[in-house]
Amino acid sequence: MPMHPVARTLDARGGVATRAELRRWYSAREIRLAVEDGHIMRDGRGHYALATADDGLRAARRLRAVMMGRSAAAFHGWRLKTQPSRPEIAVPRGRKVAPAERERCLISWRALTPSDLAAPHVTNPVRTVIDCATRLPFDEALAIADSALRNGNVTRDQLLAAATQVKRAGRQPALRVARHADPRAENPFESVVRAVSLDVPGLALRPQVPISSADRTIHPDLVDGALGIVVEADSYEYHTSRQQIDIDCHRYTELGLDGWLVLRVSHQQAMRRQTWLRSAFERAVQYRRTTPFQAAQPL
Known part of the structure; x- marks a missing residue:
């Protein structure tokens, strides 16, 4: 099914937009109907968003797990190059996950500590950026890091410090993202x-x-x-x-x-x-x- 026009505009803008931004192209009635029909969501920060964060949060609660990667980035209100097709979820190592849930979600087995979390069901901003930097193509990860800096959720020093702690193959991608991230990028x-x-x-x-x-x-x-x-x-x-x-x-x-x-x-x-x-x-x-x-x- 083709994406709803308002949702398509949100997707092109990274998954979030303010009401003023959407009103450049759509009437108040068109925006309201898109919300009522479930194509987009209105969040508590005066923004409209795709369902990425909500899908991730419901999956994390259902699995008693944690949103990570792009699902966590969407939860923090950042703009993404691409929305994940499935919620990206971290579960404790050793936990069994039902096959049906492994189809519905992209599961990673991680040893997360309380310091890695911003809330019970989502990784904190620094951990989220670093996870994206080590798992995603460079352009996608850079867009997320730029957005995190632009929103004031992280600093470059925090990203650099966290990137130096990454082990093995993920360190160089994480350092590259941290070094090149720039809050001046608009989208x-x-x-x-x-x-x-x-x-x-x-x-x-x-x-x-x-x-x-x-x-x-x-x-x-x-x-x-x-x-x-x-x-x-x-x-x-x-x-x-x-x-x-x-x-x-x-x-x-x-x-x-x-x-x-x-x-x-x-x-x-x-x-x-x-x-x-x-x-x-x-x-x-x-x-x-x-x-x-x-x-x-x-x-």
């Missing part, structure tokens, strides 16, 4: 684009760097100031109004006139065409090696 879309760029030698994109143009200060999504490369993560939702198109045309024109190489990336390209996107970034770096950046305006 998972932007985090995923930056994750792809980190595999491109010579490219160092930073989120939301201010650039002075002829008549205003522009804050592109991602900027490499040394190479003069700007990357804009163009979400369909934000680029359909007449006013937004006018704003976009102005900023891209000013950036181009000031000598910046502007690359525009769609949500589909970031999520499903990463090989091509990495190639585009590599070609942009190569272009700048032969055509050096000369800024028309000071940074």
Whole structure:
């Protein structure tokens, strides 16, 4: 069955959104009906969300276990690149889990201590980020870590300290996520684009760097100031109004006139065409090696 339009918008935004954000595209009645029909949920923090956290919490209570990974991240209110298809649950080592529950949930056997928990049925923010960093692809884990920092639930120092305690193969992935996590990333879309760029030698994109143009200060999504490369993560939702198109045309024109190489990336390209996107970034770096950046305006 196709996803409900309001739920699809929430999914593209990482699974959570405020009422004001949803009202950009939907009427109050459409949002209310989506809640009443069970497509989305209203939580106590003034946000709307997919059912990820609720599904995880019900499974954790049913199994006398703990939400972990993406289920825990959703519970903490963070934005995810992808929602888990099944609740991600940790149970004590040695506990038997019925086959039916193993079909319904993604079970991990873990030796968790009280210090690993934020509440009886969910891992704490630091443990949640580290679990995601050691279990998920880098781009997914980075999006979660960025969101955790953006929401003020963790600090980079806490993540780095926890990552150094990870044993064996998981340590390097955890350290990589902790080192590159950045609260300035506005959403998972932007985090995923930056994750792809980190595999491109010579490219160092930073989120939301201010650039002075002829008549205003522009804050592109991602900027490499040394190479003069700007990357804009163009979400369909934000680029359909007449006013937004006018704003976009102005900023891209000013950036181009000031000598910046502007690359525009769609949500589909970031999520499903990463090989091509990495190639585009590599070609942009190569272009700048032969055509050096000369800024028309000071940074």
